[in-house]
Amino acid sequence: MKNRVVCYFSTAQSEQPIIYQLIKNHDLIVNILKADINPQKEGYLVVELEGSRDKYKAGIEYLKSLGIKVEPLSETVIWSEEICIQCGACPSFCPTKALDLDRETMMVSFDNSKCVICGMCLDCCPTRAIKLYFEIREAV
Amino acid sequence: MAYQKTYEEINAKIKRGEAIVVTAEEVIDIVAQEGMEKAAREIDVVTTGTFGPMCSSGVFLNFGHSKPRIKMQKVWLNGVEAYSGIAAVDAYLGAAQLPENDPENKVYPGRFSYGGGHVIHDLLAGKDIRLEATAYGTDCYPNKKVDTIIRLEDLNEAILFNPRNAYQNYSCAVNLSERTLYTYMGILKPQLGNASYSTSGQLSPLLNDPYYRTIGVGTRIFLGGGIGYVAWNGTQHHPNVLRGENGVPKVGAGTLAVIGDLKQMDPNWLVGLSYIGYGATMAVGIGIPIPILDEEILYYAAVKDEDIYCPIVDYSEQYPYGKDMDLGFASFKELKNGKITINGKGVITTPQSSIFRARKIAGMLKKWIQTGSFELSRPVAPLPSADADIEFKSIPERSPNGNNK
Numbered sequence: 376m377k378n379r380v381v382c383y384f385s386t387a388q389s390e391q392p393i394i395y396q397l398i399k400n401h402d403l404i405v406n407i408l409k410a411d412i413n414p415q416k417e418g419y420l421v422v423e424l425e426g427s428r429d430k431y432k433a434g435i436e437y438l439k440s441l442g443i444k445v446e447p448l449s450e451t452v453i454w455s456e457e458i459c460i461q462c463g464a465c466p467s468f469c470p471t472k473a474l475d476l477d478r479e480t481m482m483v484s485f486d487n488s489k490c491v492i493c494g495m496c497l498d499c500c501p502t503r504a505i506k507l508y509f510e511i512r513e514a515v
Numbered sequence: 516m517a518y519q520k521t522y523e524e525i526n527a528k529i530k531r532g533e534a535i536v537v538t539a540e541e542v543i544d545i546v547a548q549e550g551m552e553k554a555a556r557e558i559d560v561v562t563t564g565t566f567g568p569m570c571s572s573g574v575f576l577n578f579g580h581s582k583p584r585i586k587m588q589k590v591w592l593n594g595v596e597a598y599s600g601i602a603a604v605d606a607y608l609g610a611a612q613l614p615e616n617d618p619e620n621k622v623y624p625g626r627f628s629y630g631g632g633h634v635i636h637d638l639l640a641g642k643d644i645r646l647e648a649t650a651y652g653t654d655c656y657p658n659k660k661v662d663t664i665i666r667l668e669d670l671n672e673a674i675l676f677n678p679r680n681a682y683q684n685y686s687c688a689v690n691l692s693e694r695t696l697y698t699y700m701g702i703l704k705p706q707l708g709n710a711s712y713s714t715s716g717q718l719s720p721l722l723n724d725p726y727y728r729t730i731g732v733g734t735r736i737f738l739g740g741g742i743g744y745v746a747w748n749g750t751q752h753h754p755n756v757l758r759g760e761n762g763v764p765k766v767g768a769g770t771l772a773v774i775g776d777l778k779q780m781d782p783n784w785l786v787g788l789s790y791i792g793y794g795a796t797m798a799v800g801i802g803i804p805i806p807i808l809d810e811e812i813l814y815y816a817a818v819k820d821e822d823i824y825c826p827i828v829d830y831s832e833q834y835p836y837g838k839d840m841d842l843g844f845a846s847f848k849e850l851k852n853g854k855i856t857i858n859g860k861g862v863i864t865t866p867q868s869s870i871f872r873a874r875k876i877a878g879m880l881k882k883w884i885q886t887g888s889f890e891l892s893r894p895v896a897p898l899p900s901a902d903a904d905i906e907f908k909s910i911p912e913r914s915p916n917g918n919n920k
Contacts, residue, residue, distance in 0.1 A: 460566065460786055460798055461871035464701055467709050467853075467863045478852060481870040499702050499865075501568065501788035501798075503628065 377425040379408065379448040380435075381509070388441050389416040401434035402426055409509055421448060421509050449510040450492050454485035458504035465505065468495040474505075518556055519809045522893045525559045529890050534559040536884045538877040539718045539805075539816060546817040551810050554817075560884055560891065561816040563720040564737070564802040564876030567713050567868030568788050570699065571679035571750060572797050573609040574635055574777055577671040578646065580604055586656035587648040591615065592634045594645070603656055607676075608634060610787075610797035620792060624697040630795020633787030635675075638667045639739075640782040673777035675739060675785075679749035681801050683721030683769040684825055687712040687845050687864075689857065692831035697792020701865055703830055710827065710855055711865040715873035716820045716847035720803035721769050723816045725762045726901055727754070729805050731894025736773065737802030737880045740784035742889070743775025745803075748898045753907050762815060762901075765824045765844060769898065773801065784876070800872065802880040806891050820847035827857055 382393075389412055397403045404425035412418035424431060438445050454474065461483050466476040473489035474496055476482070496505045528534040535558050537545060542561050546554045576597065578587075586603040590596065594614040597606035612631035619625050638644055648661040667673060688711045690696045690703035697703075700711040716722065724730045734745040749770025757765045784800030807813045827842035828834050845855040850864045883889035899905060 460869050462567070462798075462869045463866040463871075464711075467865040468702070476853070476866075481851075481874070498624075498791045501701070501790055501796075501867075502786060503789060 376428050376431050377423060378431065379421065379423045381446050381448050382420045382422065382438060383444040383446070384418065384420070385442070386416045388443050389418065391441055393438065393441070393443070394422075396437060397424070397434050401437060402430050403434045451487070451508050451510055452485075452490050452492055452494075452496070453506050453508055454483075455504045455506070458502050459483060459500075460502055460504075462501065464499050464501070465496040468499045470495070518552065520559070520807065522806060522808075522891055525806050526890045528559055529884055529887055532885070532887050534884055536560045536562060536804075536881045538874070538881055539563045539723050540874065540877070542813070542817050543717065543819055546813065551814060551817075555807055555810040555813045558807045558813065560881075561723065561805045561807060561813070562802055562877040562880040562884065563718055563723050563805065563816075564800070564873040564878075564880065565681060565715045565719050565868060566784070566800045566872035566876060567715070567798055568699070568790075568796045569677060569680045569682075569799040570611045570796045572635075572675070572677035572799055573607055573631065574638075575672065575674040575676055576606050576608060577673075578604045578606070578648075578665065579669070579671050581658050581661050583658045584656045585648060585650050585658035585661055586653055587661070588650045589648065591647040592644050593629070593637070594647075595629070595631050595634050597631075599648070610635065611794055613795060624792025625794075626791060627789045627793065627795045630787060630789070632785075632795055632797025635777070635797060636782050636785055636787045638673065639777060639780055639785055641666060641668075667778060674774065675743065675777045675780065676746065676772070676774045677749075677799065678772050679751060679770045680773050680799055681720050681749070681771045681803075682714065682767055683719070683725070684764045684823070685713045685767050686828040686834070687825050687850065687855070688830045688834070689827055689842065689862065690831050691829045696830055697790070698830050699790055699793050699796070700830065701790065701867055702792075707857055707860055707862050709865045710845070710850075710857065710862045711867060712825065712845070712847075712850045713867040714825070714847075715868050715870055716823050716851065717818055718870070718873045718877055720801060721771070722763055722823055723818060724803075724805050724812070725758070725764065725815055725818075727769060727898040728812055728815075729808065729894070730771070730803055731897045733892055733895040734803065735889070735892040736804075737800065737876055737883075738773055738775040738780065739777070739800055740781025741775055741779040743773050743801075744892075745771050745894070746774040747772040751907070752899065753905055754898070754900050755903050755905055758901065759822070759824065761818060761822050763818060763823055766826050771801075771898075798869070800876050802876040804880060804884060804889070804891055820851060823847045825850075827855075
């Protein structure tokens, strides 16, 4: 199985070589998507973990045994109306009409509830008004 | 052709705040309701607008001198090189210029997140810009290095000069190949996955004055949110092309070189753009007023999207390699509605030019004229028109080692 998770850790936990352990002891493929550690050595890690179901479970248990909070990753697409120039290119790439062009006003709108986070709009926007965010809480 | 007005008469009405000004979209219904003759008597000015990527744009800058003085040989603004092969502290920053060390397309498709257009936008937004310059040093200009922070207000001059803007019509780009293409017309999905088009159609300046009867050298215009002027015909100006019965070119035709003081412009109307896999450029806002001097001028200014056509061009082989192909034409009405038909297949359309913003520009220009703050200027010289004999040239293939005639 393959899953993306956010790991929140505190100062003591950041001293642990957790990535090394996940690979060596739990035989998981680890792909770090994003990481941020503040000067107090608290922070978070967004990782993609891949391996057999048992090994994945054991790996997650290992993280939890260290006191690291593991939560599923939620991604969200943000459309910035202030940056958008209303060119109207993105709706032609959006498979769910989350990004839509009103043919009367020729204005673009974004309905987050329809978005499936396929990411097609990220590349086609020339003003980069559309961004993908990982939803991450403040460091624990 | 009975009724005629002069620039002087129209400007006198503008000064009195009495000019009748409508946008190039509003005029369509007015003409339909009132007829050409009555509408030509009533309407003084039709305003047009366009807001889209225009790569052939840039700004001439004069930095003032350092102490000791410098003859800048190389200049960078936020790491983006400006051409400095002109006088000591003059430079020209092009909208499509990339920063030094940009990864370009090394990891394809490249991101091109920042370029000359973004620097121009940032300058105009009043942001701090890092200025770096190097020089070899002379007796009169001993300084060899400048590394400082500048803002627009620090410059003696910042003159926007765009050698080719406001293209009169443009091809609709499609992709017949099996792979995604990354072009200046945006992403083109394989096997006719989408059709990308530019220009604002019935709002576009040169499509409303197809023979350049009123738009010429010296025409005062809306440029980048401020006032600018038509400086000359643009590069690749090619008016003697295929035209419809209504006089409107059916392929790319005329272009404009435009000029204006950057310091009185607005960052909302000059916006840096990043085209994945292609490069950086800038969206430029242009609006041109058309004085309704007679019925014929009004007839052209009342052109509708359904009567404007552009050629459909394949960007996998036809455009890049000059392969002969005929995919027909699409009308701007279909393009703006979101779907065209090519070889019997319905294809989703992808706009590059913002109609919403083009409307805003035509509306702003209308207001400026109505309130008397913008008078019309008679061109001091005409642009070459459809009767010109201009050949659209390509680079000759000659050996640098001689053996050529």
